[in-house]
Amino acid sequence: MKKLKCVAAVLCAGVLAASLCLAGCGDDETQRGPVTDEQGNVVVEVDKNISTTLVVAYKNENKELEMIKHLEALFQKEYPNVKFSNQAYTGSTSIVIDRNISAGEAPDIFMTNSFDMFSLDDKDLLLDFAPYMQREQELGTFDMGEYYETYFKLGQRDFNGAQLLVPRSVDRVVVHYNKEIIRRAEEETGQEIQKYIKNGWTWQDFETVCGLLKQYSAFRGTDSSPGNAVIDSSCNWEPVYNPIFKHFGVKYFDDNGKPAFDSEATKNALDMIKGWADKGYIGTTGDTADFMAGKGAMFMHSQSISRVAEELRIKAFPEVSEADFHNYYDAVTMPVFADTPYIGVGSAGYSAWAGTENPVLVWKFMKLMLSREGQNALADAGAQNVPIRRDMSDFTKEENHWGKGMENYNLRALTYNMGGVDEEGKPEPNWDCYTDYFIAPGYTRHAVALNDLFGQLVLSYARGTAYDQVIKSITSQVTATLRK
Numbered sequence: 001m002k003k004l005k006c007v008a009a010v011l012c013a014g015v016l017a018a019s020l021c022l023a024g025c026g027d028d029e030t031q032r033g034p035v036t037d038e039q040g041n042v043v044v045e046v047d048k049n050i051s052t053t054l055v056v057a058y059k060n061e062n063k064e065l066e067m068i069k070h071l072e073a074l075f076q077k078e079y080p081n082v083k084f085s086n087q088a089y090t091g092s093t094s095i096v097i098d099r100n101i102s103a104g105e106a107p108d109i110f111m112t113n114s115f116d117m118f119s120l121d122d123k124d125l126l127l128d129f130a131p132y133m134q135r136e137q138e139l140g141t142f143d144m145g146e147y148y149e150t151y152f153k154l155g156q157r158d159f160n161g162a163q164l165l166v167p168r169s170v171d172r173v174v175v176h177y178n179k180e181i182i183r184r185a186e187e188e189t190g191q192e193i194q195k196y197i198k199n200g201w202t203w204q205d206f207e208t209v210c211g212l213l214k215q216y217s218a219f220r221g222t223d224s225s226p227g228n229a230v231i232d233s234s235c236n237w238e239p240v241y242n243p244i245f246k247h248f249g250v251k252y253f254d255d256n257g258k259p260a261f262d263s264e265a266t267k268n269a270l271d272m273i274k275g276w277a278d279k280g281y282i283g284t285t286g287d288t289a290d291f292m293a294g295k296g297a298m299f300m301h302s303q304s305i306s307r308v309a310e311e312l313r314i315k316a317f318p319e320v321s322e323a324d325f326h327n328y329y330d331a332v333t334m335p336v337f338a339d340t341p342y343i344g345v346g347s348a349g350y351s352a353w354a355g356t357e358n359p360v361l362v363w364k365f366m367k368l369m370l371s372r373e374g375q376n377a378l379a380d381a382g383a384q385n386v387p388i389r390r391d392m393s394d395f396t397k398e399e400n401h402w403g404k405g406m407e408n409y410n411l412r413a414l415t416y417n418m419g420g421v422d423e424e425g426k427p428e429p430n431w432d433c434y435t436d437y438f439i440a441p442g443y444t445r446h447a448v449a450l451n452d453l454f455g456q457l458v459l460s461y462a463r464g465t466a467y468d469q470v471i472k473s474i475t476s477q478v479t480a481t482l483r484k
Contacts, residue, residue, distance in 0.1 A: 034131040035360055042135040046360045051081040054358065054365070057097065057107035060088035062307065063382040064111060067168075070381040075368055082361070094119035094448070101125055101353060108356045109365065113348045114154040114434075115448045117165045120351070121157055122445035127352040128162040132363040142367065147388050148419065150432045154347035158439050166366040167349040168378060169385035172432070173239050173334040174413045175206075175231075176291065176299040176308045180317075180328045185216035185297075199333045199416045203244075203272075206335040210281035213297050221280060229283035231298035232291045235273050235462065236455035239344025240300060240334075242435045245269050247340040252454070257441035259478050261454075262471045270461045277462040284463045292316070302346065305331050305409050306384035326408035333413045341417070342433035376401040386414045393420050449481045 035043040056072075058064045065086065072084045087107060089096045093116035100106060112120070120126050136142030144152070148170060155165030177197060186193050191212045196205040213219050213230045221227025234240045245252075248269040254260040276282045283289055289296025292308075294316025299308065313325045320328055334343045350369070352362045368374045375387040379401035386393065387402055393415050395403025403411050419430035438447045453474055460470045 034128075034135075042131045043360055044132050044135050044139070044141075044363065046079075046358075046364060048079060049081055050079060050358075050361065052358055052361070053083045053085055054109060054361065055085045055087060055107040057087045057089055057100070057110035059093065059111045060090050066381040067378050067383050070377040071365070071369055071374060074373060074377050075365055078368075079361070079364075092116070097353075098123060098125065101355075106353045106355060108358065108362055109350050109352050111348070112165055112351045114159075114165060114346060115451065117155065117351060118444040118447045121162075121164055125354055126162075126164040127354045127356060127359055127362065128164060129166060129352075129363055129366060130156075130161075130163040132360070133163060136367070146390060147370070148390060150345065150419070150430070150434065151347045151388055154345075154434055155349060158444060159434070159436055165347065165349050165351045166369065167347045167388050168369055169348070169375075169383065169388055170414065170418070171302050171346045171348050171385065172414055172418070173234075173300060173302045173344040174305075174331045175334060176301065176303070176305070176312075176329070176331045178291065178294065178297050178312070178316075178328070179330055181213075181216075181218070181294075181297045185213050185218075188217060189215045191215065197332050199410070199413055200341075201332065201335050202338050203335045204338075207276075207281075210276065210279070214280060218295075219280070219297070226280040228295055229289040230281045230296065231300060232289045232296055233276065233282040233300050235276070235282060235300075236459040237301075238435045238451040238455065239302065239346055241269075241273070241455065241458050242437075243334075243336075243342035243344050243433045244272065246342055246433060247337045248272075252437040252450075253441045253443075257443070257482075259475050261457075262475065266471075267467060270458065270467070273458055274462045282462070284459060300334065302344075304384045305411060305414070306382070306406055309406075309409065322405075330410050331413045332410060333416050336431060341429075341431045343417075343431045345432045345434050347434075372399070378402075379404070390420060443482065446481055446484070450478065453477050453481065 037043055056068055058068050065088070068086060076082060093110070093112045097107070097110055097112070097120060117126065133142060133144070137144065151167040151170060152163065153159045155167055156163055182193050182197070189212065193209055193212050196209050210230045214227070219227050219230055245266070249265040250269055251260045251263065251265070277284050289299070291299035292311055292315055294312065308331070309325055309329050312329055313320060313322065317325065317328055336342060350366065352359070356362055370388060372389065372392065375389055375392055379387070384402055384406060387400070392400045392402070394400060395411050396407070417428045417431040419432070420428055422428050435451065438444055438450055443450060457470060457474045460473070461467060
């Protein structure tokens with residue numbers, strides 16, 4: 001990563017030095033406004049022949065590097081003299097990026113998510129793209145109406161302000177399931193199970209399926225053993241537990257910002273999840289159903305269908321060809337309550353350092369990523385997440401590259417009722433549900449820690465800890481967290 005120059009050492013005037021010294025050298029004043037012209041308009045164009053290097057930090061997982069490289073190659077067609085330095089990192093994004101900026105090794109662009117974004121924003125480290133987006137809209141060169149608004153909101157300060165993260169794709173919880181296990185269970189028990197597993201299914205359907213699968217010998221267990229869990233539920237992950245909490249009316253904090261989750265609503269929500277554990281539907285220690293090894297019947301997560309299919313086939317069905325694997329695996333929407341149909345969502349994408357020397361160029365990179373060409377470049381690199389563009393939701397269209405080779409899978413599960421249009425072109429409702437309980441009391445900088453604590457609440461109770469005991473423990477930890 002590029003080193004930042006600190007001029008304080010060669011300047012005598014303390015005030016001037018403080019204003020010019022960048023990260024890693026005394027007071028950090030890296031937050032900068034947008035570049036403007038003589039008329040005060042935000043500059044959104046940059047010399048096509050600009051010669052510079054952009055540093056891009058990416059999380060060393062999945063196919064992120066390939067995706068970045070495809071975007072960079074496309075970008076260099078328009079800006080041939082721009083070079084890229086790609087830097088991999090592991091661990092917490094907010095911690096790693098904060099540390100690198102403080103050390104004078106700031107990346108221009110880096111992968112992040114909405115919760116890491118909150119932590120970095122609290123330290124004024126992020127570039128605000130909103131002025132550039134607004135100016136381009138005024139010029140008619142950018143249209144926010146082309147995108148799913150929910151995922152842009154997840155990249156905004158308090159989900160309604162500065163645009164600090166530009167989403168690269170739709171991130172939505174689905175249920176991955178093993179069709180071979182379902183078939184074997186139906187044959188052994190004589191029960192119809194597959195008919196319940198469909199887009200729009202309910203939590204009641206889900207519980208019916210789990211109950212039927214527990215009659216199958218692979219899950220039934222004995223008097224001395226509960227048997228294998230049916231599903232890796234991710235029940236302590238906020239996109240899974242928050243839609244359930246929201247249905248029951250759980251209030252995390254009161255109007256004064258005090259913990260308010262010790263309530264009948266919380267108890268009812270926790271009892272529902274604990275019931276799954278008590279019946280052996282879900283495990284409470286890691287991925288105890290072991291879906292990826294071919295032992296569990298289902299896996300609730302937002303991982304892409306292509307990624308799960310590839311890993312499951314290699315680990316559990318190595319003898320099955322890719323072409324035939326749709327007969328062994330598929331995905332379906334996250335279950336919902338009929339009266340409050342909420343599906344957990346999140347946002348992953350890219351942010352930029354507020355002190356980048358090339359803010360307009362960085363915006364141009366983001367704009368390219370949001371274009372049809374950019375979204376197709378991500379798909380060509382192996383990303384099979386739903387594009388952020390509304391006009392690309394239909395994977396059957398030749399001009400949309402995502403989903404190619406995956407047409408036999410239920411990709412509709414990824415776009416079902418997310419405010420788009422159905423197969424007949426009619427408007428659909430929006431079931432997307434993002435976690436925002438920490439916004440009103442102003443606890444965004446604690447979002448990651450709070451989500452983890454409420455996840456502990458879910459898991460501890462599901463494991464059998466008494467309600468009063470777990471509430472007391474989590475309340476104490478939440479209170480301590482808010483004091484930091």
